[in-house]
Amino acid sequence: MNAVFIKELLDNFRDRRVILNTLVIGPLMGPVIFAVMISFMASQAAERMESRLELPVVGAENAPNLIGFLERQGVLIEDAPEDPEGAVRREDEEVVLRIGPDFGEAWEAGRPAPVEIIADQSRRYTGASISRVRSYLHGYSQQVSQLRLQLRGVHPEITRPINVTVKDLSTPESRGGMVLAFLPYFILITVFMGSMHMAIDTTAGERERKSLEPLLINPLPRWQIMAGKLGATTFFALATLALGLIAFVYAMGFLPVASMDVALNLDFRVAGLAFLLVAPAALLAAALLTILASFAKSFREAQSYMGMVILIPMIPSFWILIDPSRAETWMTLVPLLSQNVLILELVRGEAVNWAWFGFSMGTTGLLAGILAAVAGTLYNRPRLIFTSA
Amino acid sequence: MIEAKNLRKTFNKGKVVAVDNVSFTARDGEITGLLGPNGAGKTTTLRMLYTLLRPDSGHMRVDGIDPEVQPLSIKRALGVVPDSRGLYDRLTARENIRYYGKLHGLGKADIERRIEQLTEILGMSEFIDRRTTGFSQGQRVKVAIARALIHDPRTVLLDEPSNGLDVMTTRALREFLRELKKQGCCVVLSTHIMQEVAALCDRIVIIADGKVAAEGTADELLQRSGEANLEDAFVKLIGSAEGLLA
Numbered sequence: 001m002n003a004v005f006i007k008e009l010l011d012n013f014r015d016r017r018v019i020l021n022t023l024v025i026g027p028l029m030g031p032v033i034f035a036v037m038i039s040f041m042a043s044q045a046a047e048r049m050e051s052r053l054e055l056p057v058v059g060a061e062n063a064p065n066l067i068g069f070l071e072r073q074g075v076l077i078e079d080a081p082e083d084p085e086g087a088v089r090r091e092d093e094e095v096v097l098r099i100g101p102d103f104g105e106a107w108e109a110g111r112p113a114p115v116e117i118i119a120d121q122s123r124r125y126t127g128a129s130i131s132r133v134r135s136y137l138h139g140y141s142q143q144v145s146q147l148r149l150q151l152r153g154v155h156p157e158i159t160r161p162i163n164v165t166v167k168d169l170s171t172p173e174s175r176g177g178m179v180l181a182f183l184p185y186f187i188l189i190t191v192f193m194g195s196m197h198m199a200i201d202t203t204a205g206e207r208e209r210k211s212l213e214p215l216l217i218n219p220l221p222r223w224q225i226m227a228g229k230l231g232a233t234t235f236f237a238l239a240t241l242a243l244g245l246i247a248f249v250y251a252m253g254f255l256p257v258a259s260m261d262v263a264l265n266l267d268f269r270v271a272g273l274a275f276l277l278v279a280p281a282a283l284l285a286a287a288l289l290t291i292l293a294s295f296a297k298s299f300r301e302a303q304s305y306m307g308m309v310i311l312i313p314m315i316p317s318f319w320i321l322i323d324p325s326r327a328e329t330w331m332t333l334v335p336l337l338s339q340n341v342l343i344l345e346l347v348r349g350e351a352v353n354w355a356w357f358g359f360s361m362g363t364t365g366l367l368a369g370i371l372a373a374v375a376g377t378l379y380n381r382p383r384l385i386f387t388s389a
Numbered sequence: 390m391i392e393a394k395n396l397r398k399t400f401n402k403g404k405v406v407a408v409d410n411v412s413f414t415a416r417d418g419e420i421t422g423l424l425g426p427n428g429a430g431k432t433t434t435l436r437m438l439y440t441l442l443r444p445d446s447g448h449m450r451v452d453g454i455d456p457e458v459q460p461l462s463i464k465r466a467l468g469v470v471p472d473s474r475g476l477y478d479r480l481t482a483r484e485n486i487r488y489y490g491k492l493h494g495l496g497k498a499d500i501e502r503r504i505e506q507l508t509e510i511l512g513m514s515e516f517i518d519r520r521t522t523g524f525s526q527g528q529r530v531k532v533a534i535a536r537a538l539i540h541d542p543r544t545v546l547l548d549e550p551s552n553g554l555d556v557m558t559t560r561a562l563r564e565f566l567r568e569l570k571k572q573g574c575c576v577v578l579s580t581h582i583m584q585e586v587a588a589l590c591d592r593i594v595i596i597a598d599g600k601v602a603a604e605g606t607a608d609e610l611l612q613r614s615g616e617a618n619l620e621d622a623f624v625k626l627i628g629s630a631e632g633l634l635a
Contacts, residue, residue, distance in 0.1 A: 003491035007480075014479035211475030214533070217439050218492040219464035382442055386473075 004228025026193040027244035030186030031251035056080040058098040184340040185317035191282040194240025199289035202229040204302035223376035237282035245271040265349040280364040287371035332356040335364040391415040395447035407433040409599040422590035423579040430599040431579035468542035474533035478522040489536040507535040527558035547578040597627035
């Protein structure tokens with residue numbers, strides 16, 4: 001068993017392509033994509049909130065007071081395009097404000113004066129601009145209504161029966177957790193990436209180069225041969241995971257964390273705990289990919305199966321992204337989902353719940369063990385041994 | 390010594406009968422040739438002998454060991470050069486051989502000593518420390534033989550050993566097999582090449598359509614068929630010329 005383990009490591013360490021793909025690109029890809037993604041999102045959000053709002057207005061002359069108010073708020077009033085609806089549809093403008101000719105008349109009569117915001121709400125990026133325009137208009141509307149009430153001798157407070165304030169209990173760490181929702185996926189994917197090549201090379205590859213038959217003639221129970229291979233694959237998965245986590249810790253240092261007002265709790269202690277948490281998943285990935293690759297006759301055939309398997313760790317991540325509910329005990333019992341949930345808890349800086357940790361590692365380890373046992377029996381099937389039989 | 394009794398193996402749930410009722414004995418100090426056209430069941434028979442396939446019925450003994458009872462001991466007793474001779478391209482010839490030595494549970498010193506011996510006998514000194522990528526067929530076969538014999542087995546099975554070898558390498562291989570015979574080993578090889586059995590084998594087992602068509606020394610086979618040369622005898626005994634030229 002040891003001999004198989006050592007040979008597979010030596011064999012694969014000799015292949016520069018494997019080393020590059022598995023131990024360099026694999027661990028680096030996640031952190032780099034992640035860091036770029038986050039900093040891009042952060043800088044975009046900041047840009048939208050801080051830049052001056054440029055607002056084309058149709059019929060500005062109909063409401064000079066309103067326009068004056070907007071300009072005092074720092075809005076840059078622009079001339080409206082000929083065809084405001086068309087301009088928005090063509091994405092020349094995000095938001096256009098239209099003040100109709102009957103605005104003045106309604107105003108004089110004390111009726112609600114009509115103002116239109118022309119925008120395409122299905123475009124995600126316009127959300128911020130629309131809500132800014134809305135809030136300016138709302139501000140103006142409130143100011144005027146208070147003045148009108150005061151003129152009639154009514155205390156303006158009377159129109160505010162309730163006073164709503166939001167008390168934000170999120171800590172900088174927990175806000176960081178939202179930004180990091182995709183982190184567990186990138187961490188989990190490293191163990192799949194790391195074990196993929198080895199899983200194929202030690203099984204389908206062995207068959208393709210016709211060395212499996214002579215190998216199995218050696219006086220060694222077949223499960224031991226498989227165990228050696230599985231051990232080597234798991235070793236690679238763990239190495240990729242460790243390197244990936246280290247890369248993440250360093251990548252976080254480059255993020256404009258301060259400008260996002262979040263603290264990303266990903267130091268070496270958290271990375272260490274995450275390693276512990278994901279380690280059983282490494283065996284899970286290795287066993288799963290080894291089983292699949294064992295059925296393939298060639299390297300290429302095996303690779304085509306792998307594309308689909310890589311989607312598996314994505315499922316829980318997407319689910320959490322769509323339905324970000326809080327961690328519950330049952331979640332920690334589901335392999336892959338539990339790692340997602342608990343990594344999120346970790347980076348949000350929550351106290352470590354050792355029972356949950358135990359559940360996660362226990363169930364994942366159990367499933368991995370079952371898969372490994374299945375893998376161990378595979379070479380008892382002649383169909384999987386001979387290249388042609 | 391190998392004793393095979395009524396070996397039978399079918400594939401596809403009994404639809405394809407690959408080997409049907411094959412019995413023969415291969416003695417120590419002799420080279421036994423399994424001769425037959427392609428697809429006759431030679432490889433399947435050998436695979437049952439080296440226990441990678443389980444016969445549907447029948448049984449066999451290698452030096453008295455029953456593979457059903459002691460599957461690992463029988464593998465220790467055998468040295469096998471199968472049809473697939475894949476080497477690990479990223480390892481050197483020496484590392485390839487050493488790996489098999491370790492799998493046999495041999496000690497480090499034993500492995501190195503044995504590699505030196507085999508390198509000498511098989512003439513591998515030129516390439517023993519080179520990676521096996523780009524090895525010629527002949528070099529590959531030599532490495533495959535060396536790794537199969539690393540544990541100095543008494544019984545040696547070879548499946549089409551001279552496939553793809555040039556004349557010089559084939560001669561060297563035959564010389565090597567005769568050497569094994571002289572040491573008292575039991576050597577069994579399968580082949581579809583007439584000259585090979587004629588030049589090498591003490592006993593010939595002709596297999597066709599999964600059955601033993603005839604068995605005996607070259608002279609016995611000639612007598613039985615009444616033909617003057619082995620090739621004609623072979624054609625007569627298996628009943629057709631099919632597969633001979635392949």
